[in-house]
Amino acid sequence: MEGILPDHFEDLWRELEPVGRVTSSGGYFRQPFGAAERELDAWFVEQAAARGLRLETDAFGNRVAWWDSGSGPGVVTGSHLDSVLDGGAYDGPLGVASALAAVDALRSRGFVPARPIGVSVFVEEEGSRFGLACLGSRLASGATTWGDARALRDRHGVRLDEAMASAGFEVEDPQPWLGSDTFSCFVELHVEQGRDLVDRGEAVGVASRIWPHGRYRFDISGQPNHAGTTRMEDRHDPMLTYAMTALAANKQARVAGQRATFGRVETAPNSTNSVPSGVTAWLDARCETDEALASLVDEITRQARDRAARDGTTLTMTPESVSGAVAFDVDLARRIAADHETGAWPVLPTQAGHDAGILSAQGVPSAMLFVRNPTGVSHSPAEHAEMPDCLAGVDALAETLERLAS
Ligand code: GLV
Ligand code: MN
Ligand code: MN
Numbered sequence: 001m002e003g004i005l006p007d008h009f010e011d012l013w014r015e016l017e018p019v020g021r022v023t024s025s026g027g028y029f030r031q032p033f034g035a036a037e038r039e040l041d042a043w044f045v046e047q048a049a050a051r052g053l054r055l056e057t058d059a060f061g062n063r064v065a066w067w068d069s070g071s072g073p074g075v076v077t078g079s080h081l082d083s084v085l086d087g088g089a090y091d092g093p094l095g096v097a098s099a100l101a102a103v104d105a106l107r108s109r110g111f112v113p114a115r116p117i118g119v120s121v122f123v124e125e126e127g128s129r130f131g132l133a134c135l136g137s138r139l140a141s142g143a144t145t146w147g148d149a150r151a152l153r154d155r156h157g158v159r160l161d162e163a164m165a166s167a168g169f170e171v172e173d174p175q176p177w178l179g180s181d182t183f184s185c186f187v188e189l190h191v192e193q194g195r196d197l198v199d200r201g202e203a204v205g206v207a208s209r210i211w212p213h214g215r216y217r218f219d220i221s222g223q224p225n226h227a228g229t230t231r232m233e234d235r236h237d238p239m240l241t242y243a244m245t246a247l248a249a250n251k252q253a254r255v256a257g258q259r260a261t262f263g264r265v266e267t268a269p270n271s272t273n274s275v276p277s278g279v280t281a282w283l284d285a286r287c288e289t290d291e292a293l294a295s296l297v298d299e300i301t302r303q304a305r306d307r308a309a310r311d312g313t314t315l316t317m318t319p320e321s322v323s324g325a326v327a328f329d330v331d332l333a334r335r336i337a338a339d340h341e342t343g344a345w346p347v348l349p350t351q352a353g354h355d356a357g358i359l360s361a362q363g364v365p366s367a368m369l370f371v372r373n374p375t376g377v378s379h380s381p382a383e384h385a386e387m388p389d390c391l392a393g394v395d396a397l398a399e400t401l402e403r404l405a406s
Helices: 006-016 035-050 093-108 135-141 160-166 196-200 238-256 290-311 330-338 355-361 387-404
Strands: 054-057 063-067 074-079 117-121 183-191 204-210 213-221 259-268 278-286 314-323 347-350 366-371
Touching: 006 035, 006 093, 006 387, 035 054, 035 063, 035 093, 035 117, 063 074, 074 093, 074 387, 093 117, 093 183, 093 387, 135 355, 183 355, 183 387, 196 204, 204 330, 204 387, 213 238, 213 290, 238 259, 238 278, 238 290, 278 290, 290 314, 314 355, 330 366, 330 387, 347 366, 355 366, 366 387
Parallel strands: 074 117, 074 183, 183 366, 204 347
Antiparallel strands: 054 063, 063 117, 204 366, 213 278, 213 314, 259 278
């Protein structure tokens, strides 16, 4: 504890800020098992050691730094240190730095927890490298098996276990260990990924639920041919099938008040003067209910198949991951939102996925605190939170931990 003061959140933040940032956009590339993410992981290990916290690490690299005190399953808070490609500074690291600062604040005021308090970091939350979001918390809680995970490949064809070995891991079968017998509850602080708190004029909010969401791969094959000599009516162009599918996804989601995005597309052979042989595109879809999600994806797929039939292309659709609706623990959210000292915090739903959602679905009572984001923008270099709001978040988290661990 020596040398670590409660107002050191700003210092912690300054240490994190340059890691993995590129000068071209100002965004972050912190892919799991890559250099920047490993540097942040080493930083976390140092922070745990500087505080005398007991570090537990599983075979996948997920970490919990324990402030051992009292008895029983712990109250755990934390987030992730990986980012999407060209992401923002706050999504993930804000929750980790705030957790460390909240522990500092509680210790400096002499709080003695009645149960252990843990600060966690889960690996590959974004699924930006291996395609499956929240992979670390899924493996830790048994929601995904190592048998299914180890064969996942990144976009360069590197298998998950190969990436881990290159990062210095002795790859072994990570056994699930996380449940309500280890975590009495989990609280994740996160930058808000929309503008609800801005509109409400509040610095901090509490999550009520996560919309169901999924990732679906569309593989479209056509006939590669010459871009000049092939008459338009003779083509079997998978790019057209894809283009119409992207328009259909946008229209269907708008009509239904839901969300659908094609953010990643690969085309082969990616040649300017050739009709492509194939297009692979990933749909990210999110809806208010599981039924709405299924019906939105069915409708987009139906329209893609119709168009493929007209284009003379072939379509295969593969769901790569689907996460059902998550309702956070109502009592926990109410306790956090209503009992705090300065008035009720607003309770908001979110369309973003989080490790807290995985833990909740696996039976660990979970909650989230959101910190206002003035741009409302996330998964982008423009993601932001003002320092006074970050400090309000640290206070809110410390207050919450104190209540839950008393
Ligand atoms: C994670 O941030 C997601 O919602 O995709
Ligand atoms: Mn996140
Ligand atoms: Mn994210």
